[in-house]
Amino acid sequence: MTTSVKALFFDVFGTLVDWRSGVARAAEAMLAPRGHALDWGAFADAWRAEYQPAMAEVRDGRIPFCKLDVLHRKNLDRVLPRFGVTLDEAAARELNLAWHRLDAWPDTAPGLVRLKRRFVLAPVSNGNISLMVALARRNGLPWDAILGSEVAGDFKPKPRVYLSACEALDLAPAECMMVAAHGNDLAAAAACGLRTAFVARPLEHGPGRETRPPAAADIVAASIEDLAAQLDA
Amino acid sequence: MTTSVKALFFDVFGTLVDWRSGVARAAEAMLAPRGHALDWGAFADAWRAEYQPAMAEVRDGRIPFCKLDVLHRKNLDRVLPRFGVTLDEAAARELNLAWHRLDAWPDTAPGLVRLKRRFVLAPVSNGNISLMVALARRNGLPWDAILGSEVAGDFKPKPRVYLSACEALDLAPAECMMVAAHGNDLAAAAACGLRTAFVARPLEHGPGRETRPPAAADIVAASIEDLAAQLDA
Numbered sequence: 001m002t003t004s005v006k007a008l009f010f011d012v013f014g015t016l017v018d019w020r021s022g023v024a025r026a027a028e029a030m031l032a033p034r035g036h037a038l039d040w041g042a043f044a045d046a047w048r049a050e051y052q053p054a055m056a057e058v059r060d061g062r063i064p065f066c067k068l069d070v071l072h073r074k075n076l077d078r079v080l081p082r083f084g085v086t087l088d089e090a091a092a093r094e095l096n097l098a099w100h101r102l103d104a105w106p107d108t109a110p111g112l113v114r115l116k117r118r119f120v121l122a123p124v125s126n127g128n129i130s131l132m133v134a135l136a137r138r139n140g141l142p143w144d145a146i147l148g149s150e151v152a153g154d155f156k157p158k159p160r161v162y163l164s165a166c167e168a169l170d171l172a173p174a175e176c177m178m179v180a181a182h183g184n185d186l187a188a189a190a191a192c193g194l195r196t197a198f199v200a201r202p203l204e205h206g207p208g209r210e211t212r213p214p215a216a217a218d219i220v221a222a223s224i225e226d227l228a229a230q231l232d233a
Numbered sequence: 234m235t236t237s238v239k240a241l242f243f244d245v246f247g248t249l250v251d252w253r254s255g256v257a258r259a260a261e262a263m264l265a266p267r268g269h270a271l272d273w274g275a276f277a278d279a280w281r282a283e284y285q286p287a288m289a290e291v292r293d294g295r296i297p298f299c300k301l302d303v304l305h306r307k308n309l310d311r312v313l314p315r316f317g318v319t320l321d322e323a324a325a326r327e328l329n330l331a332w333h334r335l336d337a338w339p340d341t342a343p344g345l346v347r348l349k350r351r352f353v354l355a356p357v358s359n360g361n362i363s364l365m366v367a368l369a370r371r372n373g374l375p376w377d378a379i380l381g382s383e384v385a386g387d388f389k390p391k392p393r394v395y396l397s398a399c400e401a402l403d404l405a406p407a408e409c410m411m412v413a414a415h416g417n418d419l420a421a422a423a424a425c426g427l428r429t430a431f432v433a434r435p436l437e438h439g440p441g442r443e444t445r446p447p448a449a450a451d452i453v454a455a456s457i458e459d460l461a462a463q464l465d466a
Contacts, residue, residue, distance in 0.1 A: 042445050128401075132378070143376075143378075146379065169363050223444050
């Protein structure tokens with residue numbers, strides 16, 4: 001089933017990079033010197049919890065498409081007061097760049113380097129192009145192209161995002177495989193005709209909050225390196 | 234003037250890759266076994282001569298935007314009869330991929346690898362994403378992102394193509410430098426506020442047909458490696 005696959009598309013937040021630790025670390029670095037002593041993990045969770053509702057406004061056509069950076073900033077401005085924090089414009093702008101400075105899981109870059117020998121690789125993330133470029137340069141992610149929301153003009157799990165990525169590479173959906181740690185992303189990709197690979201990320205939401213693999217993936221992998229091994233790359 | 238530059242945008246056909254030799258070689262490989270003995274360089278020139286008129290139809294709004302691959306194919310179908318050649322659909326499709334299999338000038342890949350240390354690098358070409366990916370994989374071009382016509386939905390030298398590339402990276406035009414072997418490309422980029430670098434490619438159109446550097450470039454370089462040296466990369 002997977003021998004016809006020519007391109008691999010990757011979810012990024014959670015699947016390739018550890019957003020929770022990175023956002024918590026950036027918040028602490030910015031806010032602790034200003035006298036705040038928050039539960040930094042809880043702050044990261046609260047910021048991330050605004051992610052899906054903000055994108056839903058775009059997906060439902062209530063507001064026009066905008067870069068995820070813009071939504072992240074709106075969400076930050078919504079979340080900060082709940083934690084009793086006020087930031088000036090420059091500091092809020094800087095903290096919003098926390099999402100550009102996330103660290104990849106240790107297996108991500110070596111796994112992608114192996115996979116690149118056999119497959120075309122692209123993020124198909126809800127993150128914007130500049131955000132994807134920053135994460136790639138920081139972590140050595142060897143993308144062939146940056147595809148996803150900004151190229152499609154909409155957010156996953158809308159079909160257009162997956163299908164525009166296939167079209168950009170002149171490939172049929174069945175020649176593309178979506179790789180993600182999230183069942184809803186894979187289910188949406190599968191509904192468009194893509195192959196799917198689930199990568200377990202038990203620590204995405206912090207210790208003791210593991211999610212279970214979905215039943216529907218063509219491949220279930222423990223890491224990106226394991227995915228490379230299973231795909232003979 | 235160039236110390237504020239954060240991203241370098243590259244023209245590809247002629248500037249980074251040798252389209253004339255590559256197209257001539259592919260045409261010979263496809264047509265000689267079918268009994269044709271053409272002037273292969275003249276065939277490449279004729280196919281390329283249809284390039285600007287075909288894009289002009291899109292730029293002028295007479296036809297909707299489409300991938301350059303589609304225009305290359307239309308142009309091929311227009312040029313073949315002039316050389317007395319008939320090809321079936323599969324062969325024409327295969328010959329059209331000549332543009333995906335061009336070789337880079339020898340200084341291109343090593344120069345880009347050096348430049349990547351200091352700058353974000355992207356093609357801002359009229360070529361489509363899949364074509365840019367194919368050339369990059371073939372020649373080891375270390376792009377951070379594929380920008381240009383397909384992301385902008387129009388063709389150079391329309392301002393939108395240069396400006397959409399800046400916007401994708403969250404950069405002001407003055408923080409971006411267009412690199413090209415063609416004065417009209419650089420003049421259009423400069424009119425949008427970008428910095429410019431001219432790279433001499435005396436062999437683009439074959440021996441003895443050198444074009445002269447434009448007066449307006451911020452940098453004039455003899456190669457991509459020379460550009461890297463001049464930018465201290």
